[in-house]
Amino acid sequence: MEYRRVKDQESYDAISQKDIESPDGRSLSSTAATSPLGTAGGSKGKNSWKQKSIVTIALTLLTSSQAILIVWSKRAGKYEYSVTTANFSVEALKCLLSLLALYRTWNSQGVTEDNRLSTSFDEVSVYPIPAALYMVKNLLQYYIFAYVDAPAYQILKNLNIISTGVLYRIILKKKLSEIQWAAFILLCAGCTTAQLNPSSDHVLQTPIQGWMMAIVMALLSGFAGVYTEAIIKKSPSRNINVQNFWLYIFGMLFNLVAICVQDFDAVMNKGFFHGYSFITLLMILNHALSGIAVSMVMKYADNIVKVYSTSVAMLLTAIVSVFLFGFNLSLAFFLGSTVVSISVYLHSVGKPQQQK
Amino acid sequence: MEYRRVKDQESYDAISQKDIESPDGRSLSSTAATSPLGTAGGSKGKNSWKQKSIVTIALTLLTSSQAILIVWSKRAGKYEYSVTTANFSVEALKCLLSLLALYRTWNSQGVTEDNRLSTSFDEVSVYPIPAALYMVKNLLQYYIFAYVDAPAYQILKNLNIISTGVLYRIILKKKLSEIQWAAFILLCAGCTTAQLNPSSDHVLQTPIQGWMMAIVMALLSGFAGVYTEAIIKKSPSRNINVQNFWLYIFGMLFNLVAICVQDFDAVMNKGFFHGYSFITLLMILNHALSGIAVSMVMKYADNIVKVYSTSVAMLLTAIVSVFLFGFNLSLAFFLGSTVVSISVYLHSVGKPQQQK
Numbered sequence: 001m002e003y004r005r006v007k008d009q010e011s012y013d014a015i016s017q018k019d020i021e022s023p024d025g026r027s028l029s030s031t032a033a034t035s036p037l038g039t040a041g042g043s044k045g046k047n048s049w050k051q052k053s054i055v056t057i058a059l060t061l062l063t064s065s066q067a068i069l070i071v072w073s074k075r076a077g078k079y080e081y082s083v084t085t086a087n088f089s090v091e092a093l094k095c096l097l098s099l100l101a102l103y104r105t106w107n108s109q110g111v112t113e114d115n116r117l118s119t120s121f122d123e124v125s126v127y128p129i130p131a132a133l134y135m136v137k138n139l140l141q142y143y144i145f146a147y148v149d150a151p152a153y154q155i156l157k158n159l160n161i162i163s164t165g166v167l168y169r170i171i172l173k174k175k176l177s178e179i180q181w182a183a184f185i186l187l188c189a190g191c192t193t194a195q196l197n198p199s200s201d202h203v204l205q206t207p208i209q210g211w212m213m214a215i216v217m218a219l220l221s222g223f224a225g226v227y228t229e230a231i232i233k234k235s236p237s238r239n240i241n242v243q244n245f246w247l248y249i250f251g252m253l254f255n256l257v258a259i260c261v262q263d264f265d266a267v268m269n270k271g272f273f274h275g276y277s278f279i280t281l282l283m284i285l286n287h288a289l290s291g292i293a294v295s296m297v298m299k300y301a302d303n304i305v306k307v308y309s310t311s312v313a314m315l316l317t318a319i320v321s322v323f324l325f326g327f328n329l330s331l332a333f334f335l336g337s338t339v340v341s342i343s344v345y346l347h348s349v350g351k352p353q354q355q356k
Numbered sequence: 357m358e359y360r361r362v363k364d365q366e367s368y369d370a371i372s373q374k375d376i377e378s379p380d381g382r383s384l385s386s387t388a389a390t391s392p393l394g395t396a397g398g399s400k401g402k403n404s405w406k407q408k409s410i411v412t413i414a415l416t417l418l419t420s421s422q423a424i425l426i427v428w429s430k431r432a433g434k435y436e437y438s439v440t441t442a443n444f445s446v447e448a449l450k451c452l453l454s455l456l457a458l459y460r461t462w463n464s465q466g467v468t469e470d471n472r473l474s475t476s477f478d479e480v481s482v483y484p485i486p487a488a489l490y491m492v493k494n495l496l497q498y499y500i501f502a503y504v505d506a507p508a509y510q511i512l513k514n515l516n517i518i519s520t521g522v523l524y525r526i527i528l529k530k531k532l533s534e535i536q537w538a539a540f541i542l543l544c545a546g547c548t549t550a551q552l553n554p555s556s557d558h559v560l561q562t563p564i565q566g567w568m569m570a571i572v573m574a575l576l577s578g579f580a581g582v583y584t585e586a587i588i589k590k591s592p593s594r595n596i597n598v599q600n601f602w603l604y605i606f607g608m609l610f611n612l613v614a615i616c617v618q619d620f621d622a623v624m625n626k627g628f629f630h631g632y633s634f635i636t637l638l639m640i641l642n643h644a645l646s647g648i649a650v651s652m653v654m655k656y657a658d659n660i661v662k663v664y665s666t667s668v669a670m671l672l673t674a675i676v677s678v679f680l681f682g683f684n685l686s687l688a689f690f691l692g693s694t695v696v697s698i699s700v701y702l703h704s705v706g707k708p709q710q711q712k
Binding site: 186194 | 388432476487511552556559683684687692694695698701705
């Protein structure tokens with residue numbers, strides 16, 4: 001997702017970014033949590049490792065194909081659909097998928113305390129927070145372009161990696177070893193290197209306001225991700241589909257507000273689904289599935305795995321694009337990929353005890 | 357040394373490269389060897405760590421000032437001296453300095469078996485090998501420019517880092533831990549990243565002949581460095597000034613050949629020191645001292661430390677150049693510096709047992 005050169009990022013970026021970074025998703029499976037907080041299924045350590053691997057690979061592949069869909073849709077021409085309605089559709093689709101999964105669970109296991117849809121104010125009161133954080137971040141996104149151009153913004157977005165690591169440490173109180181911290185800084189440097197192009201140096205002329213906003217946005221995005229992990233892992237026995245259902249309800253609400261503010265006239269005059277094409281539908285489906293994958297990664301792994309997963313996806317996308325679209329890879333890309341690969345290696349060998 | 361943009365590298369590069377990479381140097385001190393092979397002074401482990409630090413810092417600073425002298429001399433205009441005579445002068449100056457150091461040793465300790473200048477065929481027979489390897493490499497340097505332009509060559513020179521690591525492992529049979537290997541690859545990627553500029557992608561169009569020659573040159577350079585370390589450490593009790601004296605004698609001889617082949621007419625018509633300026637003399641002095649520092653690093657540390665030292669020097673040079681010459685640092689430079697810094701950190705925390 002990070003790789004594409006976003007000249008016209010207004011149209012596609014909002015949707016892709018919104019959803020890959022929206023850390024809640026619909027888990028189609030309702031197997032037990034395998035986090036340190038997990039209660040059910042404590043004896044299936046090997047199984048949990050398998051689940052973790054599967055959801056991580058799924059997220060990586062979905063994120064890669066997302067970026068490829070974006071390039072494909074650009075090739076096919078411009079689409080004039082409203083980004084806000086597409087975002088709303090993604091939330092609605094995820095809601096639907098989560099209800100379907102819940103329905104299956106109810107059929108097989110019956111309605112229990114953990115998988116009933118009804119909720120308490122205490123439980124649901126924190127659920128709007130991630131959606132609200134993303135809304136603030138998406139609002140800021142419109143203002144930051146007064147100080148930063150789109151390629152520089154792509155570079156600055158890599159600050160998300162650092163902010164996620166720092167907030168993961170502070171809020172979730174999980175430890176990374178020193179080598180894993182080194183690996184995390186390398187991941188950020190490597191991703192940025194892989195995206196370097198001749199105009200990248202513009203980012204160094206970013207005024208202080210631009211830097212401040214970029215840092216605030218990175219913190220908001222990182223905070224939303226870490227907060228969602230905290231919500232999902234707080235009640236490990238609670239069915240994740242119920243948790244996600246409520247997260248998505250608020251996602252839909254906030255996107256409804258965005259439609260009213262930004263695209264009210266367009267939707268009124270041309271209709272909600274104006275400008276949708278087959279590729280648009282594919283992208284919405286992809287984003288919904290990516291959201292599900294993100295949610296599963298939060299359940300079975302954590303934000304750190306999510307960051308690695310999407311970073312590796314960025315590299316995969318570039319390599320696949322060489323074959324699909326005849327892209328040329330730059331020397332910076334090779335260097336960045338090398339650094340990212342070593343970062344992945346160091347992260348795995350640098351584990352503190354048996355934390356995960 | 358690696359940082360400067362070498363458009364006109366023919367004039368300055370030969371001298372700087374020759375000497376920084378010439379792994380023999382004149383040690384002004386004649387304290388005991390502190391390598392694992394060291395025999396004398398076995399009880400001063402802390403002292404040896406201090407010596408190692410001092411020579412490493414000296415090499416780093418000398419290498420930095422070398423590159424700065426090169427930029428300064430470029431600013432001051434072109435000098436038309438013969439590079440081969442400058443190289444010869446450097447070897448001669450190092451020879452002189454080594455004799456002075458030996459003279460001091462003889463005065464204080466008397467002539468012993470270890471510090472006598474006379475040698476046997478068995479001892480001296482391997483000494484021409486590093487000088488010969490460098491001569492072959494310098495010859496190849498003239499041919500590689502048929503396939504590679506100067507900026508691309510600067511990029512390809514970073515292969516030296518990898519070749520040094522590999523040959524260090526194979527020839528000296530010293531182990532690097534897996535994390536240290538990862539750090540070494542990062543060092544190479546980081547240095548290359550720091551040197552990226554908009555025209556760097558040319559290097560990807562390098563024809564196969566260019567790659568082969570670059571790899572052969574990297575292997576020759578790495579082999580010469582590792583071989584010199586082997587020579588210096590083979591007889592740990594032997595006075596290093598004697599060892600260096602003989603290394604430099606062959607360095608002078610090979611440079612004499614180079615003068616005859618390349619600059620015979622110029623020297624005959626215009627004189628040996630034609631075109632020398634104050635800066636030229638400063639550069640010769642700096643190269644001679646750098647050679648001494650390299651030698652000391654070989655004695656008290658190893659080729660790996662030398663590679664790190666010159667890499668960090670490259671970054672220091674760039675930073676100092678910002679203040680001295682108003683250079684602008686690129687984003688790639690910051691990213692590369694970050695990666696190099698983490699590589700240094702990983703190298704130090706990733707030590708296998710107590711290998712050094």
